[in-house]
Amino acid sequence: MIEFEHVTKTYPRTHTHALKNVHFSIQKGEFLYITGHSGAGKSTLLSLILRRITPTEGRVFILGQDLSRLRPSRLPLLRRRIGMVFQNHRLLPNMSALDNLVFALRATGERGNLEHRALLALRQVALAHKRKAYPVELSLGEQQRVAIARAMVTNPPLLLCDEPTGNLDPDTSWEILELLNDINIKGTTVVVATHAKELVDQLRRRTIVLRSGQIVRDDDAGGYSL
Numbered sequence: 001m002i003e004f005e006h007v008t009k010t011y012p013r014t015h016t017h018a019l020k021n022v023h024f025s026i027q028k029g030e031f032l033y034i035t036g037h038s039g040a041g042k043s044t045l046l047s048l049i050l051r052r053i054t055p056t057e058g059r060v061f062i063l064g065q066d067l068s069r070l071r072p073s074r075l076p077l078l079r080r081r082i083g084m085v086f087q088n089h090r091l092l093p094n095m096s097a098l099d100n101l102v103f104a105l106r107a108t109g110e111r112g113n114l115e116h117r118a119l120l121a122l123r124q125v126a127l128a129h130k131r132k133a134y135p136v137e138l139s140l141g142e143q144q145r146v147a148i149a150r151a152m153v154t155n156p157p158l159l160l161c162d163e164p165t166g167n168l169d170p171d172t173s174w175e176i177l178e179l180l181n182d183i184n185i186k187g188t189t190v191v192v193a194t195h196a197k198e199l200v201d202q203l204r205r206r207t208i209v210l211r212s213g214q215i216v217r218d219d220d221a222g223g224y225s226l
């Protein structure tokens with residue numbers, strides 16, 4: 001599903017070695033945390049998966065594709081198969097919850113009864129009753145659940161989350177984590193980049209720890225501190 005083959009990323013302008021010889025793979029159906037302090041290289045790793053940037057050395061394989069051989073014209077197709085959830089939900093403020101999902105479906109070129117599909121996705125995050133609400137009319141946790149529904153509405157095989165509970169209190173964080181766990185159990189590969197120790201401890205899953213761009217730990221069901 002994801003394979004990093006001795007990947008080094010150096011940002012040329014600042015000569016920052018953001019990742020150094022990073023080597024790991026993630027199988028279909030796994031749930032993985034990527035942790036480490038701010039600056040450890042988590043965002044760089046996610047950007048490589050999305051091919052927003054290319055490695056300085058090494059190769060990245062995503063969904064069976066060698067990204068170094070991926071033609072630019074095929075890039076939208078790759079990204080369509082990867083759901084993204086951010087720290088800030090990034091919902092469109094001038095659209096209802098339902099319309100945010102319909103918009104996402106339409107943007108990927110989907111046709112047919114999009115409202116019905118959007119409603120099904122909202123139902124899966126238990127927010128069908130809030131379909132007409134605008135983001136500002138939702139709690140932070142609800143906003144993030146809508147964002148997760150939006151990421152999943154196209155049924156991507158891979159879901160990437162960048163600090164998905166960054167703005168949330170512990171109870172709401174746990175709710176989001178349970179939701180991500182459910183999504184994983186239904187078969188989607190889930191990758192969560194976070195520095196939230198509580199999160200990683202609460203639901204123990206494989207954990208890769210980055211420090212200054214290097215993998216210093218890769219444990220099944222790791223937990224943050226042992």
Ligand code: ADP
Nearest residue numbers: 035036037038040209210211216223224225226
């Ligand atoms: P520091 O003194 O700089 O905090 P640490 O060794 O405590 O050094 O941590 C370095 C990095 O490794 C940090 O990014 C931290 O988040 C991560 N880290 C260290 N130990 C663990 C652990 N047991 N589980 C998860 N992450 C860890």
Ligand code: ADP
Nearest residue numbers: 011014016018037038039040041042043044045
């Ligand atoms: P994290 O997400 O764990 O906070 P990042 O991947 O953002 O870590 O950053 C890793 C290192 O690369 C940091 O030293 C950061 O300053 C640097 N970095 C990140 N993005 C860029 C960029 N676009 N240009 C130059 N340096 C960058």
